Structure formats: structure tokens, C-alpha cells
Amino acid sequence: MTVIMAFIPILLILLFSWFIRVGMKNLSKRIVLTKRLAKGIILSYVSVLLFAVILYELMPANEEEIFTKSDLEKLENENQVFDEAFRKNEVSKLHKDFLVEEWTHEIEGDTFHIVSSNPDYLPAKVFVEWTDSKEKRIEGKMYRTNLFINGMNMKDRIPFSKVKWEGDQLIIEMPTEQEFKYYRFSNNLAILTNNDVFPSNETVIVHGETYLYLTVPKHMNVVDEMGLQLY
Template sequence: MTILMVIIPMFLLFIFFSLFLYVSKGMKFRKYFWTVNRIGIVLIGYIGLGLFALIYLFFTSNEDIKIVSSEEIQEITKDEMQFYNFFMSEKEDKFNDKYLVDEWSMEFTSDEVTLAKEVEDTYGNVFVIIDWRDDASSNEIYAKTYQTPYIFRGINLTSELTKNQFEFTGDKLLVKNPPVQQFTYNSINPKIEILENLQAMYSNNSVVDNSVTGTTFLYLNVPNHVTIIDEGELRFYP
């Protein structure tokens, strides 16, 4: 689909200019060759090509993707900061359940549990916070995963980038390296990209390009007789 969207406009542009040159055959490119009528023909053809591309995109779109506005991004950022503060202060009763994406438990066989990363440079931000409980007879850790939105240029990619992040085997909790993924979205942007980048560079607005990087929060409820070895430096200390 992406290749067709590149080839078709180029092909139509080639046909248009071929016809224009054919009509102009035999004419000398004099000083006043570009008359008002001929300039009008070129402009009408250019606009017509743009309208064709617009109609083509409209009818070939697979689904209607909701674009998150700058105002919504600002609200999300504000809400995320509040959640972050609650999480870091270990106020579990105030965690926003809309960010809860998974709830599970782990059984361990020793009194030591290791936190590790599959690779050193793990994509995105992962914060682990531990809440200790007085339960000497328990060999189970209760876990909750919270995920704040990941939005790129107004497209919400949270559900696509936060699958199967953790794995617990052999008394080791591993933050997995997500697989390489490619997402293709077609859009029409009538603005000048360079000017948008310059405006974002010199703007005091914290919301740039309708994008926000999501954060993964892992809450662990651990018996107090267990020792946590933080090899991956994932644990946050409030």
C-alpha cells in the first residue's frame, strides 16, 4: 500500500507533464511562454492531483484512527504526573485503575529474588517499587503492572508496545526486551514540516508533536523475609 501511494502520484504527474509538453509541441519557449492560462492549467492539474490523493487515501484507509489532540495530551500528562507522585509515595489505594494492565503472582523457591533486564538498554522507562508485608509463611509475590499512555504524533500505541514485558523464572524477574515492530500509518499533513519542528524547538510548551513517552510501573507486594537483588537497577526508592 505504501509503495502504491508513492508510485501512483508520480505516475500521474509524469502523464500530466507529458500531455502538457505534447500540447505545447512546436511552440518556442519564448519570453512569454508562461501565460496566465498555462499557469492556470498547471495549478489546476496540481490541485487535481492533490484531490485525487485525498480521495485515494480516504477510500483505501483500513480503519479510522482517532488522533489525540494537544489538549488531551496535556490532560494525560497532568494525570500521569499525579499517578507518578502517588506511585512513588507508595499510596496504592490512590493508584488509578485505568492504568492497570496486568495483575499476577509469582511463587519463589528461595529467600532471594533477582530483578534483571534482558538487555542493558531496555526500551522505555520501567519503575519497580516494593511494598513489604509481614507474612513469614508465604512464598508468593503479588504483582501489578501499570502503564501510562505512549502516544506518538497523536496515535495511541500503548497496547502495541506493552505486551509481555515481564517473565518470572527460577526466582528471577526479568524485564524482557520487546521485539522489533513496525507500524505504518498514512496521513495528510498540509503544514510545512520544517516550520513545525522550529516552532516546537523554540516553544515553551511541554507537549511537542502530540507525543508522550509512556512509563511502565511494576508494583510488587513482597513478604518481608525475602531479599530482593536488584541487578538491573530497576527498583525505585521513595
């Protein structure tokens, strides 16, 4: 497809050159130019344009990978499968590629609180797996699902919620706000563009979410006043 697209400008250039020659014949009575000079101008113009096309094709590409709508539908489906597995505590189905952080922490008492740094913001979905351990050690795994905006992978650019301990409080921190600006450019002709890409006036988002999977001994108490836990 790339080779075909490369030859389209050449065909347009040749067609444009033909129109110039025909036009110059019709205007020969008004414009005083020798045939040799006219041919020289046309050949020079065509040569420059051909050189530009060839140079463009040889230039290394350093563009953002854009996923198509069908790709995004598959990624959205991955998110839904993960969410369902997380809610059902089907650990074997949790996509390992979504794991972004894991940790262990010991507390002195038998009770800890799960809180959000912002009462108006639900930073993560939380699931607690109870174990028979007699220790006071809590294990945590943080997951984050696919996040795409207009076909661009934003998972590594937009920060996810972080976890920190303060005494008996497990605080899930709201991610810092980020602002991104990007400009979309394509050299594809509209009539040849795949319908699976995005119009300039359309915004397509695959919403990624943050999940916190906790492993907690049964003898401990978990206080979750914000209702972050999934049951």
C-alpha cells in the first residue's frame, strides 16, 4: 500500500505537467516563451517534485503507533475480561501485563483502614483475599488496564494511583493531573484512507482503570468507609 501511495503523487505531477503544456500551447500567442525554455521549466519543476517524493519515502519514520477501531475493541474487551475476573477473584485470569506494582507491609495492630487521599475521588477498585496466615503482613498488587485515546497508548504517560502507608492507614493517592497536547497529521488521501481510523472530530477512548488486590490474614479487620472494596 505504501508503494502505491508513493506513486500517486508522481501520477498527479505528470498529469499537472500535461495540463501546463496544453495550456501553454493555447496561450502561445500571448506569452512569448521558446519551447526549449518551457520544457526546461517543466522538467526542472517535475524533477524537484520527484526528488521530494523519493526523499520523503526514504526518510526514517518516527511516528506514534495508532491503533485502529477494531484494535481498540479488542483492547476494551481485554479490560472487561480483567474486570470480571477481578470481581470473581479468579487470580489465574488476571492479565500479568496489567501488573504495575506489588508490595508487602506489616502493621502493629489487627486493624487497618483503606482510605482515599481525595474523598470525592475513587482512585481504585479494591479486592481483599483472606488467608489463614497468623502474621500481620499484608500483600498488595496494583493493576492497570488498557488506556488509549484516539488510538494512542496513554498507559505509560498518564500516571496511575499510588499506595502509601501512614500508621494503620492504607492511603490510595489520587494521581497528579497531566496535560497533553498532540497534533495529528496524515499524508494519506481521504479517498484512500481506511475507514477504521478516526475522523478529526471524533474522540475514541478506552478507559483504563486501577485495581488493588490485597491479601490479608483472616484475623485482621479491614475498615473501608468509602466502599472501595468489591464483594
